[in-house]
Amino acid sequence: MLNLFTPLKIKDIELKNRVVLPPLVRFSMVGEDGYVTGELLEWYKDVAEGETGLIIVEASCVSEDGKLRENQIGIWDDSFIDGLSKIAEIGKKYSVPMLIQIHHAGFKDEIATVSEELLDDILEKFILAFKRAKKAGFDGIEIHGAHTYLISQLNSKLWNRREDKYGGNFEKRMFFTKELVTRTKELFCDDFILGYRMGGNEPTLDDGIEIAKYLEEIGVDLIHVSSGVPDPEKKQLEKVDVPKEFPLDWVVYMGVEVKRHVRIPVIGVRNIKTEEQASYLIENELLDLVAIGRAMIARPNWVQHAKKDYFRRTGIKVN
Secondary structure, eight states: OOOTTOOEEETTEEESSSEEEOOOOOGGGOOTTOOOOHHHHHHHHHHHHTTOSEEEEEEEESSGGGOSSSSOOBOSSGGGHHHHHHHHHHHHHTTOOEEEEEEOOOOGGGGGGSOHHHHHHHHHHHHHHHHHHHHHTOSEEEEEEOTTSHHHHHHOTTTOOOOSTTSSSHHHHTHHHHHHHHHTGGGOOTTOEEEEEEESOSSSHHHHHHHHHHHHHHTOOEEEEEOOSOOTTOOSSSSSOOOTTOOSOHHHHHHHHHHTTOSSOEEEOSSOOSHHHHHHHHHTTSOSEEEOOHHHHHOTTHHHHHHHHHHHHHSOOOO
């Protein structure tokens, strides 16, 4: 029977279980220069040693002027490769595949007025960042296309009112993503994964599903469903309509719905804290992978504790 500890193979890369560390940005562990620190390396070592199935390394910025905050890791220059390589080496030591998230914070309400030339330049920086990530030894890349950052802004029919190659109809709003995937296709062999963190509500769940199907079509290997630019008509905390019987968060529900429309693996995230919650999603085949965020900060060895909880609950022992 499928359970939280069942391995999963993506291309030629095997995950030992279905638990993912999502790309938690550890601001307190990074200086304003953007370089990897000893404290950050210790954090990833603790998580890898704790038997997590997949680690997605936090948002690394493609441009110094595209940061979330000053203390965010960088990937905009070759000088960052050495430090990033040390993170990738931890994954190899503990047999935990590692992706690294590639990110640009975007322009918020100014997206319509950003010049085409500037977006061309940022696209080139993403491509260079992809190459650095592979050179650093990661097992793949996650494009950050959620949370109202640059690619989320471009994908959104609410924010993207452009009338050039980067905006207009659905395919034009997805132009940046498609061009990025197309121009880096040679990097993604059988042992290098292309992931994408997308907004499930971009601005509605139907829009998110359309984006997910398109991502699969253009060659994305793994989808990670989080939040996007929300529908302003939705005033309540839940930005999509969730059935009353669904026991978990609305963002998790979006992941479940996206999975129904694609064949590639889907990660669900947000407020999944316990083994029982995570197991419910996997055992019922609602998701392929579950991301454990804040609970992993509290317990980097969350998986080891989950195995004990699973045994107490089911009487079944897992290695």
